[in-house]
Amino acid sequence: MVLFDYGQTLIAEKFDGIKGTAAVLQYATKNKYHLSAEQVQAKANEINLELGRFDHEKRHLFQIEIPNTMFTPYLYESLGIKIALSNSEIDTVFWNAAAPGVPTEGIREFLRYLKNKGIRTGVISNICYAPSVVVERINRLLPENTFEFIITSSNFIFRKPNKRIFDLALEKAELQPDEVWYIGDQYECDVKGSLNAGLQPVWYIGAIDLPYTEDKSILTVADWNELRLQMENSEND
Structure with a gap:
């Protein structure tokens, strides 16, 4: 079995939080302090910094997820804003505007x-x-994917590189670690996390958006055709 990371692996995204917040504010039924998207996003950034979320250098240390179903209600209600959407609808509106994403x-x-x-x-x-x-x-x-499951930290508490989330995938797949490859772009979370869980890691750097240092001990590929050719060659050996 081959398991994939989502962001910058399956789907490439560029994030603009202000665009996402501006889209959500269009559904505001109350904005007590007449706050702009820039002001709301600044508060979101402040809270995220306090919580340690989304720090590129330390994200692997943050192994318990705070889902938006908890974060978003606090953000808007603490600022005197009411949004006429459910939490999941806010996620959809925000994400589609902030980071549309392409395969x-x-x-x-x-x-x-x-x-x-x-x-x-x-x-x-x-x-x-x-x-x-x-x-x-x-x-x-x-739309043509045949993924057997999509495990999200927002649903299952633990974040990579925590071994527990990989163990969950193995249980759902009914496979042993050495029967599974894991492909992702983040070295600490994806590569080291899957390696420590006993899976075969593949480091995909084709859409990577951060500086990285090469690790020659890890199978590293820059495009999917390269990986396919490597898999075919290994079959022929």
């Missing part, structure tokens, strides 16, 4: 290759959006 180049063809080879697939994602919103986005952007 990484070649991922559709690679997923088709795995399907044709009879190789099972699934997803493990560190993500704060509601699970149903994540599933909807993946199925919309990759």
